[in-house]
Amino acid sequence: MISNFIFPDILLYLLDMVGVIACAIAGTLLAQHKGFDIAGCILVSMVNAIGGGTLRDMALDRHPLFWMTDLNYVIVITVTSLILQIFFHLYHKIDKALKFFDAIGLAAFSVIGFKVALAQDVSPVIAVMMGVWTAIIGGLLRDIICNEIPLLLQREIYITASIAGSVTYLVLDYWGVDAITNEFMMLFIIFAVRMLALKFDWHLPSIRLVD
Template identity: 75%
Template sequence: MPSYYITPDLLIYLFDMVGVVACAIAGTLLAQHKGFDIAGCILVSMANAIGGGTIRDVIIDRHPLFWMTDLNYIIVITITSLVLQIFFHLYHKIDTALKFFDAIGLAAFSVIGLKVALSQGVAPAIAVLMAVCTAIVGGMVRDIICNEIPLVLQREIYITASVIGSCCYFVMQAIGIEPGINDLLTLAIIFFIRILALIFDWHLPSIRLVD
């Protein structure tokens, strides 16, 4: 009988594409809302979708860059952005839609960043940092281009979700959970922490010194 087992490499690739599509949607939503033209929306969606992974690969000296050897990334981002621009009028609640797709991208890219960094033999602490880098840099670039204050600088439970999920990955690995299941659970943990933070308006406290 034929085997339909999904290999770890294929699973990681699927996670990557999920994150790319989600971030391309988030980037296009914001750019379209700001009145960017067709090319501008595609540019913002690309910065959002591949910006974090690009910086990650540069830091850990992973060459060539992932999107330079696989044109599927550029194709998927471009098609996603174009389709969304055509049907943009269906998204009435821009803020809700943006944050939902941003949460998907945060979770998927955190897992990708963690796995890629570990495959390069870095220490666990550095792998967590690379998970955060992969997850947040693209969104920061998107917000800066669109003249918005980046979400990660607004007391949002954002970086925290990535760090908690990444640490949970190592805990689950230590107790012997199968790698594929571990990846899915890590993704779910990060996504639901972010969504719950949005639903219940959780924020990190700020430190203010009283004169």
């Protein structure tokens, strides 16, 4: 049985904001690179930052949606996007910057989605799925809006990193490790796997039938 979460609310909220800021940065970087205007960049950053959490809450029937009751999400995303648009010229290596902040968002939102799902008393399998949804849907919508092939469809170690973190949590929980340690380990594993995959160019194999 999964142990009860004891992560202090303030740390959980800060972790959520870290993911929101990271995804707002990633979304704005790509939108600015594509030549979107101010409003377009903010829209893409919004979709990237709260799209996954919105779909997760709808699937779990959690209402009202988190960003509708806490305007800090909208404010933080908008301010982050505007600041980044002003200083966009400092980000010369768009691809590396995008993937770095994308990895932070992947890790933070995987943990948040996984925790939220477990708090709803769903099965571990569904909790893992909700962690993945929270982490990837925003980026998927961002790439579609920006007319890019989504990262998660490019044989990238992306969904796999999220699942690896969730499985790590479940294993450590089975061994009796406390929830706070588990959550930090999950966060670290996801970020580390994603960044190592980028550094060493790891890819999932594709299955091709030989004629």
